[in-house]
Amino acid sequence: MLQPGGLSAQDSGLGMARLAAEENFRRTPNGEVIARLNQGTPILVVGREERWVQVDLEGWMWTRSLQLSTDGVLDLVVSEPEGENLRDVPSGSILGRLGRGTLVEEVRREPGWILIRRQGWIWSASVGDVTGAPSVASRTSGTDPAQSPSGPATRRPVGFTEVGDDGAVILAAPDGDTLARAVPQAELEVTARQGNWVRVRLEGWMWQPDTPVTEDGAEASTTLTPDDVAREPEAFTGRVISWRLQFISQERAEAVRTDFFEAEPFLLCRFGGDGGPFVYVTVPPDRLAEVAGLVPLEFLSVTGRVRTGASALTGTPIVDLLSFERERDRN
Structure with missing residues (x-):
C-alpha cells in the first residue's frame, strides 16, 4: 500500500522505484526542469522533502551529444540544441529526454555511448512502489560479472x-x-x-638528449614563426612551438569555425605585437580561470602544440595551449 505522496510503506522509504506517470525531473524541489521522464523509468530514491523525492537517475546517452563541462563535480554537459534522449541501454528504449545545458556525471562508456548519472527531484505522487533492492542501469546491464554488487564502488576521477x-x-x-x-x-x-x-x-618524462635542440639548447621548434607554419600547415601539425604573443581578446568559436569545437574558448593574439600575424590559442576548459585575468595588449610567452598551421576560415594558425607566462614588464 502506498503512503500519501506515492511512496511505499517501507521503514526508510528509500530504494528502487519506477515512475507511475510521465513526469518532470527537476534540479531542486519545484525548481528548474532539466529533463522529462517517461512512465516506467527506473529511479533510485535517495531522499525526501515534504511531497518531493530526491532520486538518482542513470541511463545511456550518445557520446556526440555530450561535451566536457567546467563544473567541478559533474563532468559532462548535454550539448545538443534540442536536448538528447536518455536510454536504458545503448540504442535501447527511451527513458526520457534531457535538455541542453544539463550537467551530468560520467559513470562509464562503450563505443559511441556514455552511461551518465544525475541527481534531481520528482513530485512524489508520480513515484511508484519503492523496493528494497537498489539497482540502476550501471548495476544491471553490461556490468562486469566479476564485480560484486555489494562491493565497494571504484570511480574514475572526474575529467x-x-x-x-x-x-x-x-x-x-x-x-x-x-x-x-x-x-x-x-x-x-x-x-x-x-x-x-x-x-x-599526457604528462610524462623523456630522455632529453633525444630531443632535437639548437646550439644554445633551445628546442628547434622555437625558430618557427606563424608565417612558416601557415605556408606548410600539414607539415607542422602537432609541432610544439614557443612564441611571444600579444593578447588581444578571449573568444568563443562559432560553428562556422570548423577547426574548433563549437563554443571552444580561444585567445586572439598577435605574434610579436602590433602588426604581427594573428594566432589563435585554444584554452582547455580546466584552464579558463588562468586566462580570465589577462589584460588586452599584454605580452605572453606561450608554449603550445600546432593544431593547424592555417585555419579553414581565415588561414590563421591555431595552437593548443600547453603553458604560458605573463610578461607584465613589457609594453
Whole structure:
C-alpha cells in the first residue's frame, strides 16, 4: 500500500522505484526542469522533502551529444540544441529526454555511448512502489560479472578516461599524425570532446638528449614563426612551438569555425605585437580561470602544440595551449 505522496510503506522509504506517470525531473524541489521522464523509468530514491523525492537517475546517452563541462563535480554537459534522449541501454528504449545545458556525471562508456548519472527531484505522487533492492542501469546491464554488487564502488576521477585493453593511439588531431601510444588501462586527462573524439593531456618524462635542440639548447621548434607554419600547415601539425604573443581578446568559436569545437574558448593574439600575424590559442576548459585575468595588449610567452598551421576560415594558425607566462614588464 502506498503512503500519501506515492511512496511505499517501507521503514526508510528509500530504494528502487519506477515512475507511475510521465513526469518532470527537476534540479531542486519545484525548481528548474532539466529533463522529462517517461512512465516506467527506473529511479533510485535517495531522499525526501515534504511531497518531493530526491532520486538518482542513470541511463545511456550518445557520446556526440555530450561535451566536457567546467563544473567541478559533474563532468559532462548535454550539448545538443534540442536536448538528447536518455536510454536504458545503448540504442535501447527511451527513458526520457534531457535538455541542453544539463550537467551530468560520467559513470562509464562503450563505443559511441556514455552511461551518465544525475541527481534531481520528482513530485512524489508520480513515484511508484519503492523496493528494497537498489539497482540502476550501471548495476544491471553490461556490468562486469566479476564485480560484486555489494562491493565497494571504484570511480574514475572526474575529467579522466581510461584507455581500453588494446591501448590507444594519440593523434595530433582527429585523423592526424600519430604522436604517441597509450598503454592499456592508462588514465588520461580529458580536456575537450567532439563526437567520438576526445582531446587528452599526457604528462610524462623523456630522455632529453633525444630531443632535437639548437646550439644554445633551445628546442628547434622555437625558430618557427606563424608565417612558416601557415605556408606548410600539414607539415607542422602537432609541432610544439614557443612564441611571444600579444593578447588581444578571449573568444568563443562559432560553428562556422570548423577547426574548433563549437563554443571552444580561444585567445586572439598577435605574434610579436602590433602588426604581427594573428594566432589563435585554444584554452582547455580546466584552464579558463588562468586566462580570465589577462589584460588586452599584454605580452605572453606561450608554449603550445600546432593544431593547424592555417585555419579553414581565415588561414590563421591555431595552437593548443600547453603553458604560458605573463610578461607584465613589457609594453
